[in-house]
Amino acid sequence: MMETKATLRGVHLSAQKGRLVADLIRGKKVDQALNILAFSPKKGAVIIKKVLESAIANAEHNDGADIDELKVKTIYVEKGAVLKRFTARAKGRGDRISKQSCHIYVTVGN
Secondary structure: OOEEEEEEEEEOOOHHHHHHHHHHHOOOEHHHHHHHHHOOOOHHHHHHHHHHHHHHHHHHHHHOOOHHHOEEEEEEEEEOOOEEEEEEOHHHOEEEEEEOOEEEEEEEEO
């Protein structure tokens, strides 16, 4: 039972939006998962597709795995650091803007 991981940390994407995309491909075969991500209109799909491709390349190169056998074992998206910014409002006030980030973890195996 072989498992290979790929990680992307500090992505400029909210964890909530990343999880919407991750839920689409959890448990699927990698070729089917890549197809789903290629046709998904979400920003997170492009980012998660790159991480999945990296995990597949790691499995093939480092572990000598057969790509046709691989499935997305685990995929999860965790909340990362939040950049806090301020924007000017009327009457000398200011509002906080939170720029979210997340960490994406993908494990593929057979």
